[in-house]
Amino acid sequence: MEKTPVDDEYLKEIDKARRELRALIYNERCASLMLRLAWQDACTYDPESKIKGGPNGSIKSDQELGRQENGGLSKAVKLCEEVKAKLKKVSYADLYQLAGVVAVEVTGGPTIHFLPGREDSLEPPQEGRHPHPEEKSASHLRDIFTTRMGLTDQDIVALFGSHTLGKDDHFGKGKWIGNLKKFDNSYFVELLKKDASLLKVFPADIALVEDKKFRNYVEMYAKDEDVFFKDYAAAHKKFCELGCNLDTSIIPKVPPEKLKLIMPKVKGVIGIVIVSTATLGYLRRRKNNQLKK
Structure with a gap:
């Protein structure tokens, strides 16, 4: 697919998309759902595969959207179509990742620097690239996020802090539900409690407190929300740009x-x-x- 240049008109549409997403997420109370849509699209990245995946909008395809790990996201895709219908140039890949950024910001989270220019893809990546929520091994998380994606332990723990918004209805059935309206560091505070196992979090979440290196970051973020916000913004930006080769020379339009x-x-x-x-x-x-x- 031919790449759409990120010109002045494209940047204006990104601003419009941001405004529309703010209103949509507020009215539909779907911050957690939109953040999960962005996460699931980006988490398929594999630079060693023929179909690299990543934040390219392919999650909207029936094949990928119908996979078990993406259950419930058809609603998010449908809601994003309401915004896409008001735009002419913005790619689905940019729209979905911007939705995740806005979801964090409108719920009181950190401001995340967003670079546009992602190309859409219609090729669904190989199935099974997402972390398994029932896998308790810290090595499982590192295999996915570090070995395959190039993220650090700090990035991993910071990104998991997005669970502070809880899980949407499908993904979180029978599991811990955070504050769907407030992005903060409560996820880490709760994990460190002696009865954390009673929170009904996934085994993958518990791995963060049982692994010594991961736990150091959990304790740091539980103690200092400002540090968590700073590290989360950096990790989220890195995560939503995997394999996109975005133009870092794009500067705000100032004559x-x-x-x-x-x-x-x-x-x-x-x-x-x-x-x-x-x-x-x-x-x-x-x-x-x-x-x-």
Whole structure:
């Protein structure tokens, strides 16, 4: 599929999609569901496979959506269609990952830097790439998130902190349900309680407190929510960009004349490089738009 350039119009649509998703998630109370949609799409990434998977929107295919691990997500896909119908350019891959970012933010979680430009794919990846919730082994989590995806122990524990929103109705039946309206560090606080086993969490969750290295991060995040938010934002960004080769030179649309106003606040060579890069990017986009006309 031909890649859609991330031009000014695309960025404007991303802003529109963000606004629409905020209203949708608030009205439907579906933050947990949208976060799970983003997670399930991204978690299929395997750089060694012919079909690499990852955050490419393939989860909307009937074949992938019908898999047991994606049960209940048809509702999330359907809700996203309401937003997609109001857009012309934004890919499903970007829409689903933006939905996850917005779900965290509107429930009081950290702001996550979102880079657009993901390409859609219609090829469902191999089945069985997601972590098995009933698998208690810490090595199982590392095989998936570290060996296959390149994430660290810190990333893994931080990402699992998203369970603070609880599980949606299908995924969480008979399991612990967190506060569906509030993204905080309560997941880690609860895991460290002596009766954590009574929370009805999955064995995979318990692995975080039984493994010494994982537990260090659990204790740190239970103690300091600000640290958790910082690490979660970084881990989420890394996770939702797996294999996407996004253009990191995309800078907020600020004309050169406005950049001059903030120049005195920027110190040193690094500041000059940032402003210069933004200026060149702006001029390049403007030139491309003129050529199209």
